[in-house]
Amino acid sequence: MLDEARDRLAANGARLTPVRQRTLEILLESHRAMGAYEVLDRLAAEGFGRQPPVAYRALEFLVEHGLAHRLQRLNAFAACLHPGHDHAPAFLICRECDMLAELPAAPVRDALTELAAESGFQVERATIEALGLCPACAGAARP
Amino acid sequence: MLDEARDRLAANGARLTPVRQRTLEILLESHRAMGAYEVLDRLAAEGFGRQPPVAYRALEFLVEHGLAHRLQRLNAFAACLHPGHDHAPAFLICRECDMLAELPAAPVRDALTELAAESGFQVERATIEALGLCPACAGAARP
DNA sequence: GTTTGACTTGTTATCATGTAACATGAATAA
DNA sequence: TTATTCATGTTACATGATAACAAGTCAAAC
CATH class of the missing domain: 1.10.10.10 (Winged helix-like DNA-binding domain superfamily/Winged helix DNA-binding domain)
Known part of the structure; x- marks a missing residue:
């Protein structure tokens, strides 16, 4: 690495x-x-x-x-866990255990870029972060 | 309002x-x-x-x-410029003039929610913010 | 109508996060 | 080797955020 x-x-x-x-x-x-x-x-x-x-x-x-x-x-x-691969990752942050997941988010980024382009806005860097429950904590909450 | x-x-x-x-x-x-x-x-x-x-x-x-x-x-x-309508807006921030645009981002949010769901993650709140050039500043930069 | 309880506003004090400006030291290139 | 650029360290400060407490307001229950 x-x-x-x-x-x-x-x-x-x-x-x-x-x-x-x-x-x-x-x-x-x-x-x-x-x-x-x-x-x-x-x-x-x-x-x-x-x-x-x-x-x-x-x-x-x-x-x-x-x-x-x-x-x-x-x-x-x-x-960064995937340096160089897809450089517009989205982050998932678990509100219970603070776990952090980084996932390649090309489709999300593309949707955003296109949406912005409709208003004539040129996206250079995007911040895409979600707060929620990771699989483990979601399982624990609903037993 | x-x-x-x-x-x-x-x-x-x-x-x-x-x-x-x-x-x-x-x-x-x-x-x-x-x-x-x-x-x-x-x-x-x-x-x-x-x-x-x-x-x-x-x-x-x-x-x-x-x-x-x-x-x-x-x-x-x-x-908030559209209170109540689509409550997962994306924000576009111009790095030149600090202009801020808020746009309904249901497609982007959906793409993110689905992507997260593939890993079993439940999205509750999403932060979607883009930095770039607004139409005016993009025009000025490339005359 | 007065009392209770929840909520709101204000304070002080402190902590957390981030940056500007400058001095010194190391690496590179002429 | 000398000039130049880049890195590292400092001090000092600016900005962002919250905990804990005191006092005031308001509506509902009695």
């Missing part, structure tokens, strides 16, 4: 420096949405800077290069 | 009190996305309370009752 990321970045003339790599690893390890300050704490504990911009810059960099996503509803970030 | 809002609320046993009404008016007048603190300043200048919860409570109330929307991407709020 990291090697793939490094290659992808090199192709764009960007570098996976230590902070950036560690930030990506932290996101990948925890495998859930993390707030910037949570990431910052981890970084600081490992000897990196302890001021907010350190985390925000690394996270922003990862998002810019498609290696992580920003979740608007949660004010949080998560590693 | 206000009368319609009042009626809709009365039907739900909720009241359009002065702060709430004024908050809705402020959103409607400016007809764009406003931060909570911007709304708060206006309210305070008109003799209402000047502490954050005053604005947040009024805004939250309006959102709860479908009279306003919260825009995750902007950390902002905007009056």
Whole structure:
């Protein structure tokens, strides 16, 4: 995963420096949405800077290069699980257990792009996030 | 618009009190996305309370009752332009002029709901926001 | 009509999230 | 090697949001 990321970045003339790599690893390890300050704490504990911009810059960099996503509803970030494939994912956030699922959302994005185009609006980036119940929690709620 | 809002609320046993009404008016007048603190300043200048919860409570109330929307991407709020009609609107935000358009997005929502259902996820609320260029700004950019 | 209880509004205090501006250090290219 | 660009770190601040409590308002029940 990291090697793939490094290659992808090199192709764009960007570098996976230590902070950036560690930030990506932290996101990948925890495998859930993390707030910037949570990431910052981890970084600081490992000897990196302890001021907010350190985390925000690394996270922003990862998002810019498609290696992580920003979740608007949660004010949080998560590693991208399918870097490069379909880059307009939709996110499903379980309101019970906070589980996060990322799914390829080409049809949804297309519907949105087309709808916008009818008003002459050019979509560049779309945020598609749903709140609801994951299968496990839905099952538990209706026994 | 206000009368319609009042009626809709009365039907739900909720009241359009002065702060709430004024908050809705402020959103409607400016007809764009406003931060909570911007709304708060206006309210305070008109003799209402000047502490954050005053604005947040009024805004939250309006959102709860479908009279306003919260825009995750902007950390902002905007009056709902079609209260009651299709309540899963998509938002188009122009990155040049900050124009905000709200459009009925039933097809997009349906596509998302169906996609989620394939994974067993039950969508309750969806956030669909697009960043891009409005017709005016797109025209100006490509002369 | 007064009392009860739910709701509304306001406060203080604090926390969480995000960014601007600047100084220093490392990598790259001329 | 020197100029230039990019990265990292800092301080300081701006913005966004909520918890906890006190006081006022209003309608319904008695």
